[in-house]
Amino acid sequence: MGKVTVAATVVCAAAVCAAAALVVRRRMKSTGRWARAVAILKEMEEKCGTPIGKLRQVADAMTVEMHAGLASEGGSKLKMLISYVDNLPTGDEKGLFYALDLGGTNFRVLRVQLGGREGRVVKQEFEEVSIPPHLMTGSSHELFDYIAAALAKFVATEGEGFHVSPGRQRELGFTFSFPVRQTSIASGDLIKWTKGFSIEDTVGEDVVGELTKAMERIGLDMRVAALVNDTIGTLAGGRYHNKDAIAAVILGTGTNAAYVERAHAIPKWHGLLPKSGEMIFEKIISGMYLGEIVRRVLCRMAEEANFFGDTVPPKLKIPFILRTPHMSAMHHDTSPDLRVVGKKLKDILEISNTSLKMRKLVVELCDIVATRGARLSAAGIVGILKKLGRDTVRDGEKQKSVIALDGGLFEHYTKFSACMQSTVKELLGEEVSETVVIEHSNDGSGIGAALLAASHSQYLEVEES
Ligand SMILES: Nc1ncnc2c1ncn2[C@@H]1O[C@H](COP(=O)(O)OP(=O)(O)O)[C@@H](O)[C@H]1O
Numbered sequence: 001m002g003k004v005t006v007a008a009t010v011v012c013a014a015a016v017c018a019a020a021a022l023v024v025r026r027r028m029k030s031t032g033r034w035a036r037a038v039a040i041l042k043e044m045e046e047k048c049g050t051p052i053g054k055l056r057q058v059a060d061a062m063t064v065e066m067h068a069g070l071a072s073e074g075g076s077k078l079k080m081l082i083s084y085v086d087n088l089p090t091g092d093e094k095g096l097f098y099a100l101d102l103g104g105t106n107f108r109v110l111r112v113q114l115g116g117r118e119g120r121v122v123k124q125e126f127e128e129v130s131i132p133p134h135l136m137t138g139s140s141h142e143l144f145d146y147i148a149a150a151l152a153k154f155v156a157t158e159g160e161g162f163h164v165s166p167g168r169q170r171e172l173g174f175t176f177s178f179p180v181r182q183t184s185i186a187s188g189d190l191i192k193w194t195k196g197f198s199i200e201d202t203v204g205e206d207v208v209g210e211l212t213k214a215m216e217r218i219g220l221d222m223r224v225a226a227l228v229n230d231t232i233g234t235l236a237g238g239r240y241h242n243k244d245a246i247a248a249v250i251l252g253t254g255t256n257a258a259y260v261e262r263a264h265a266i267p268k269w270h271g272l273l274p275k276s277g278e279m280i281f282e283k284i285i286s287g288m289y290l291g292e293i294v295r296r297v298l299c300r301m302a303e304e305a306n307f308f309g310d311t312v313p314p315k316l317k318i319p320f321i322l323r324t325p326h327m328s329a330m331h332h333d334t335s336p337d338l339r340v341v342g343k344k345l346k347d348i349l350e351i352s353n354t355s356l357k358m359r360k361l362v363v364e365l366c367d368i369v370a371t372r373g374a375r376l377s378a379a380g381i382v383g384i385l386k387k388l389g390r391d392t393v394r395d396g397e398k399q400k401s402v403i404a405l406d407g408g409l410f411e412h413y414t415k416f417s418a419c420m421q422s423t424v425k426e427l428l429g430e431e432v433s434e435t436v437v438i439e440h441s442n443d444g445s446g447i448g449a450a451l452l453a454a455s456h457s458q459y460l461e462v463e464e465s
């Protein structure tokens with residue numbers, strides 16, 4: 001070979017070697033990155049582990065905290081709020097009643113025409129309205145004006161099959177899904193906002209008063225007959241259909257539960273309610289937070305393992321950008337190439353060109369976070385059953401315990417709700433599990449609130465006499 005050729009060969013060889021070295025270096029780097037990402041996932045799996053022994057401890061702690069929370073104000077970090085419900089619906093209620101259900105993500109307006117013991121719920125209609133984010137941090141006036149206007153619009157569409165008795169005011173059950181210090185069946189002061197709401201001038205105010213003033217401002221002639229938390233509404237709705245309903249659980253944007261407690265078991269009944277302690281349980285199991293937990297771990301993988309390349313995708317740094325519905329869609333992706341995962345990463349986080357093995361790791365992370373939430377929710381439910389002495393079956397006793405469940409997380413996140421229900425069974429064992437029924441009470445809180453408006457109607461005594 002001539003001098004030129006040799007030189008070219010040497011240059012080529014050097015280039016090939018350099019390229020090969022680059023590939024090896026990149027491969028080693030990517031292998032190193034991959035190993036780091038997997039290590040973070042494994043660490044998360046370890047920390048999120050919920051072995052049955054730990055769940056039993058959580059259930060026991062829940063029971064203990066419930067006792068402590070009822071024993072004295074401030075006795076527990078668990079907010080044991082007392083709800084005044086003098087008369088649970090009997091099924092004899094008749095007439096047209098409205099409900100307004102303000103939750104963490106949506107609010108629903110609903111009307112039911114009740115036909116008494118025979119007719120039961122003759123007809124019902126509801127509308128769901130998303131809450132514009134700016135109203136969650138605006139003023140009390142703006143929020144309640146918006147709600148009252150939507151209610152007035154709904155009342156204006158009252159049609160065939162709904163009729164309020166002549167001379168009567170329309171009555172409303174107000175489901176308010178935030179911590180309230182209840183002062184009567186139709187009044188209660190907001191303790192604090194949760195789920196991203198932050199409207200300072202409502203804190204400490206009677207939320208029924210706020211709604212009533214807003215309705216008066218627009219000339220809507222309606223009376224709030226009952227103020228309830230969504231768990232109380234769900235329990236009332238559950239009890240209306242099934243006398244064995246002993247508790248209600250909400251797994252939605254937030255998490256909460258309600259059950260019927262005997263008055264003598266509430267030593268603090270006349271005491272002040274506990275100072276609102278930090279609620280951490282809700283933050284690792286409910287819809288507001290599951291997606292955010294996944295985002296934070298992906299962000300850590302991007303920062304510490306360059307999981308999505310040399311830089312951290314800017315959108316990945318935005319808190320709450322990854323919502324639980326997005327996480328659920330990725331978790332339930334059954335396509336061979338996990339194209340839903342790829343699309344969510346692209347559409348929500350602007351992360352493109354993810355490999356199948358990266359997508360598989362994201363799904364694994366969703367599973368770890370959802371499984372922990374579901375299993376801890378189950379432990380909470382068993383804690384309530386334990387508090388009510390319904391986690392065991394005495395010889396020969398065939399009690400039935402129905403738990404009414406509502407909330408978009410339970411309703412739509414199938415893997416979450418399936419895992420939660422199987423964990424309840426795992427904790428209770430075969431025999432006791434047969435006495436416990438978890439029933440999806442769709443929009444139970446809305447119907448329950450309307451029923452409680454009926455059972456606390458200002459016209460009730462007129463009918464009785
Ligand atoms: N497809 C879904 N998959 C998983 N979670 C969902 C889905 N749709 C809604 N959610 C969760 O349910 C929550 C809404 O719950 P819902 O009970 O309907 O309203 P609210 O919490 O306002 O009462 C959302 O914040 C979200 O966390």
Ligand SMILES: O=P(O)(O)OC[C@H]1O[C@@H](O)[C@H](O)[C@@H](O)[C@@H]1O
Pocket residue numbers: 102103104105176177178179194195229230231250251252253254255256257282407
């Ligand atoms: O129906 P949502 O919005 O998911 O609310 C569930 C729970 O969310 C919690 O944050 C509130 O403190 C509870 O009062 C409420 O019941």
